[in-house]
Amino acid sequence: MNHHTLPPLGLVLCTGFLVPWLLVRARWAQQVPRLALAVWVASGLLFAGSAALLPAQLILPSRTGHRLSDALFTFRFPPPERLSELSGLETTAAGVALAVLAVPATGFVRALLRARRQRQRHAETLRLVGRYDAGLRATVLEHERPAVYCLPGRSRRVVVSSGALHTLTRPQLAAALAHERAHISGRHHLLVAAAESFAAVFPRLPLARNGGTAVPLLLEMTADDRALRCCSRDALATALYALASGRAPREAFAAGGPSAALRMRRILTPHSAGHPVLRGLLTIAAAGLAAAPLIIACCSFPY
Structure with missing residues (x-):
């Protein structure tokens, strides 16, 4: 098994389960709603991206998975012309990742179009x-x-x-x-x-x-x-x-x-916004630290 599946798995668990558990119990969320909204949105995006990356890492061999982890966490992406040189396995992994991302994206577009039709009729x-x-x-x-x-x-x-x-x-x-x-x-x-x-x-x-x-x-x-x-x-x-x-x-x-x-x-x-903001940032930091050990440990393993 490719050990580089653990970072996206850790992010899936952190954003899908830990962060909402913390947010629904946080008093600061209603005092600084814009910060809370930013956390919900960021968690949703991270969950979707990690859920798409997880099956891709399961398909890829360890060496390729390590390069993918390095590219994602250091923001060093290959040039566009490199895409034409992908192997069959890499193309399959990319297709699976895009298919996973397409599920929530399609749902979002459908919800927008449905609400837009309803608003037009009411207008x-x-x-x-x-x-x-x-x-x-x-x-x-x-x-x-x-x-x-x-x-x-x-x-x-x-x-x-x-x-x-x-x-x-x-x-x-x-x-x-x-x-x-x-x-x-x-x-x-x-x-x-x-x-x-x-x-x-x-x-x-x-x-x-x-x-x-x-x-x-x-x-x-x-x-x-x-x-x-x-x-x-x-x-x-x-x-x-x-x-x-x-x-x-x-x-x-x-x-x-x-x-x-x-x-x-x-x-x-x-209420004073200073302390709620501080507590909110501490909550976000705690959620990030929960996934950090997995990411650091896995990305430090040689391939």
């Missing part, structure tokens, strides 16, 4: 039943229940119900609109599609299962933090309270929703 409905308000820069929909949501992507627009206009004060409405525009400008729908597709491809993997629920919540908190740059905590928190019962299409981001109570508590409890 067409809004053109018929809604009216654009230039002052709000949003589409107003006649509905008695207060709701504010956005459609990201190509059909991007912010939607406000007439019930929200009657219920929210001017500062509260401005806070809700800023929250929704943060979703649009941050392209948060891409991360939601990635989390959903990853959970569909690897339904029993802790990284995918926990990430599928953690990423949307962290995106809402990230949008909250962005909105707080131009509005008060009280305005945003009371807007969330008023919009908590509002409904929105599944493919949209809503200012209220089931996470409103948790986010209100977070908004009204100011």
Whole structure:
């Protein structure tokens, strides 16, 4: 057996099981959601890359596997013309690795296209039943229940119900609109599609299962933090309270929703970002150190 399968195996175990176990128990994740999102995204990319590298290392002989490990961990890649000189075994290993990578990539593209079709259909409905308000820069929909949501992507627009206009004060409405525009400008729908597709491809993997629920919540908190740059905590928190019962299409981001109570508590409890960032970096370092011995030991073996 090629001993160079151990580094990608260690990374698969670390990113697929250890990191999500640490993240779901970390208090700092909700205090610095952007850092937590970066860890989830990096873990997903590392898991996919390591899962693709693992069968390739199983196929390759030890000498070739050692060269591949050296190239990956020192970023010394062969020139493009070298690809035409690959042996049959190396070509097979590359094909298997690409096939493994294609599974989550295909799921991601399908999730994006499905959500895009749903948003387009909803946008067409809004053109018929809604009216654009230039002052709000949003589409107003006649509905008695207060709701504010956005459609990201190509059909991007912010939607406000007439019930929200009657219920929210001017500062509260401005806070809700800023929250929704943060979703649009941050392209948060891409991360939601990635989390959903990853959970569909690897339904029993802790990284995918926990990430599928953690990423949307962290995106809402990230949008909250962005909105707080131009509005008060009280305005945003009371807007969330008023919009908590509002409904929105599944493919949209809503200012209220089931996470409103948790986010209100977070908004009204100011915190210092210094210590959570430090704890987050320590968590990331601990996860990295868990895989480091395997990588160092295996790459130091002669071939």
